Amino acid sequence: QVQLVESGGGLVQAGGSLSLSCAASGLTFSRYAVGWFRQAPGKEREFVGVSRWSVRWSGSIPAYADSVKGRFTISRDNAKNTVYLQMNSLKPEDTAVYYCAAAGGMDGLTSTTSYDYWGQGTQVTVSS
Numbered sequence: 001q002v003q004l005v006e007s008g009g010g011l012v013q014a015g016g017s018l019s020l021s022c023a024a025s026g027l028t029f030s031r032y033a034v035g036w037f038r039q040a041p042g043k044e045r046e047f048v049g050v051s052r053w054s055v056r057w058s059g060s061i062p063a064y065a066d067s068v069k070g071r072f073t074i075s076r077d078n079a080k081n082t083v084y085l086q087m088n089s090l091k092p093e094d095t096a097v098y099y100c101a102a103a104g105g106m107d108g109l110t111s112t113t114s115y116d117y118w119g120q121g122t123q124v125t126v127s128s
Helices: none
Strands: 003-007 010-013 018-025 033-039 046-054 059-064 072-077 082-087 096-103 122-127
Touching (some): 046 072, 082 096
16 A cells, blocks of 8 residues: 655744655655655645655756745655655745645656645644
């Protein structure tokens, strides 16, 4: 049974930082792209970033939404089956429930429909 478990959410002031973790089990982790999405109240779930694993380069290839580029960083530790989302310079508009998700394919990774497994989400609240 595949499980993705997010942790690390909380309340932070604008300009602060938070680090989220996504721990996976029940899958061959290095074969999956792991994405982060977020959903604010009344809004659709939106792409935040993704980590694809390159076997050729033995490293993570990240990609980000424009809204978080330069502020958020995704990293992964395949030995721990964990992906991290480091969020710096947080803004009130970053407030949302953050989800991690795993995709077996490598295309269309900005779309929720490309992902096979989802975590339960963790709340991030940024106060002004």
